[in-house]
Amino acid sequence: MNRYKPHICVVFEDDKCRQLAHGFVLNHRIDDRRMQVMPPAGGWSNVLEIFRKEYVPYLHRFPEGYVVLVIDFDGRVIDRQQEFAKAIPEKLKPRVFVIGLKDDPETFKRQIGLNLNFEQIGMQLADECLDATFNIRQHEQCDHNKPEFDRCWQSTKDFLVRGTMF
Amino acid sequence: MIERLYVNNFRCLENFSLDLAGRSSALLIGKNGCGKSTVSKALELLQSICRQGARIGKRITPADFTRHQSDRPMRFALEFVVDSSRLEYTFALDWPPGFHEARIVDEKLTADGQVQFTRQQGQVRLADGNEFGLDWHVFALPVIRERQGRSILQNVKSFLATMIVVAPDPTQMSGYSREPTTELEYNAANYTSCLRALLDRKPAAYGIFESYIKTVLSDFSSIENVDHGDAGTQLVVEFKHGDPVCGLPVGFQALSDGEKCFFLSAYIIAANAVGNATVCVWDEPDSHLSLPEVGHFITSLRKMACQRGQFIATTHHPETIRRFSDDSTFVLSRTSHLDPVTVRPLADLNYQGDLVHALLRDEIISRQ
Known part of the structure; x- marks a missing residue:
């Protein structure tokens, strides 16, 4: 990944999100060299802490960088959104995105009931973004x-999507 | 696509079954000595049947029988799909006292449930009922010729021969080539010969090859096979950079180990895209790569396999482990050198929190 070109760092909470994120990247239309999926942070509060300590300075140093923070909202969407909003410096807000499932990935997987594994859900989410369709994206675990x-998509799709595999 | 591999009485693999049905890519993890590379070796043996001549020769030694039990048959079964046809190739070997070479006990090929040939020791029976005798040290599959208009056996031979089973040794990847070949060696020493064959037969592969290399080595410009007379050709890589543009030709042998792996990966991806769908079995593909490259490298090969072909890897590297889902990861383990290897999908094993942390805590792979 070239830090001097537009790129995304994905910081996520747990191992299930890892599989979702890697499924997203596996979509052949996604340029995985513009996206670095980091190791799981181990809880939403660690995601917040890592963002503050590592990614705020990183984003100041690398103006082409974007950060996607993926957390489980554990049923407290508004609270967590506000907590993260406080931690993101105003200047960096256009390049930082906080997304996640209303409860957690296991609940989401069970509720969508399509017999997909986490990676396949990630691949389907990528398809829905690329094709501007809404199926699992509008599930109640996701629609917030x-x-x-x-x-996020408007800010990143121009460099994240490519026409061919390489 | 390989659907299932069954191995019995081969090194540490006893009654070992790896179910890959529906998986375009798979990862084998486990402790040192748990049998990951032996799975590659089993596939290499199957590959060699259609590559190195039909005679068993020295491919199998008494030490290859589990705990030297050469009085019990060593058995292999490979279920795979080629052009929508479901194929199963099985054979068993033994080593009777006084023999200097393993003996084929039985051998069979079926396609979509229809028997193509069977063999019991030295007697081969074809699908049309014809029979012939064969030396019991010689595999029947590579020697049987089909009637005109049929291609099942040819497809099987081609599938096995062109399967890529590698544990590359970049120091052996010299860049020199005498003759083009489609059969990549286990250590990838003949990489340049394979690349020559691919580009000779499928020039369209170059576009894919070049695109991949440019994503990992942004100053890559081109390659050239420089004639060295009787010694064959030498692969030279041209890099260009700067303004005004300056070029630098570099002999392939002078590239770093990791860079050679990029070139190998580019070859595999290009071959898979323009030729027959490729099964690629790569023992520790991350061995020579820098940390930020590992994930992208693995993702590229997995993406390739999502389109067509299959990618099977072994690893100890945490970044590679994280690039596979629990459903595509298999955990190999054994309690001692006297016990057989067991294999379970990671999805069937419970672990808490981060997978790599759980592996470090030995929650998943245990020698108990």
Whole structure:
């Protein structure tokens, strides 16, 4: 990944999100060299802490960088959104996105009931973003993300999507 | 696509079954000595049947029988799909007292449930009922010729021969080539010969090859096979950079180990895209790569396999482990050198929190 070109760092909470994120990247239309999926942070509060300590300075140093923070909202969407909003410096807000499932990935997987594994869910989410369709994206576990998802996609799709595999 | 591999009485693999059905890519993890590389070796043996001549020769030694039990048959079964046809190739070997070479006990090929040939020791029976005798040290599959208009056996031979089973040794990847070949060696020493064959037969592969290399080595410009007379050709890589543009030709042998792996990966991806769908079995593909490259490298090969072909890897590297889902990861383990290897999908094993942390805590792979 070239830090001097537009790129995304994905910081996520747990191992299930890892599989979702890697499924997203596996979509052949996604340029995985513009996206670095980091190791799981181990809890939403660690995601916040890592963002503060590592990614605020990183984003100041690398103006082409974007950060997607993926957390489980554990049923407290508004509270967590506000907590993260406080931690993101105003200047960096256009390049930082906070998304996640209303409860947790296991609940989401069970509720969508399509017999997909986490990686396959990630691949389908990528397809829905690329094709501007809404199937699992509008599931109640996910639909609170729509404004943030749209903002993220509009900001990153020009460099994240490619016509060919390489 | 390989659907299932069954191995019995081969080194540490006893009654070992790896179910890959529906998986375009798979990862084998486990402690040192748990049998990951032996799985590659089993596939290499199957590959060699259609590459190195039909005679068993020195491919199998008494030490290859589990705990030297050469009085019990060593058995292999490979279920795979080629052009929508479901194929199963099985054979068993033993080593009777006084023999200097393993003996084929039985051998069989089926396609979509229809028997193509069977063999009991020295007697081979074809699908049309014809029979013939064969030396019991010689595999039947590579020697049987099909009637005109049929291609099942040819497809099987081609599938096995062109399967890529590698544990590359970059120091052996010299860049020199005498003759083009489609059969990549286990240590990838003949890489340049394979690349020559691919580009000779499928020039369209170069576009994919070049695109991949440029994503990892942004100053890559081109390659050239420089004629060295009787010694064959030498692969030279041209890099260009700066303004005004300056070029630098570099002999392939002078590239770093990791860079050679990029070139190998580019070859595999290009071959898979323009030729027959490729099964690629790579023992520790991350061995020579820098940390930020590992994930992208693995993702590229997995993406390739999502389109067509299959990618099977072994690893100890945490970044590679994280690039596979629990459903595509298999955990190999054994309690001692006297016990058989067991294999379970990671999805069937419970662990808490981060997978790599759980592996470090030995929650998943245990020698108990």
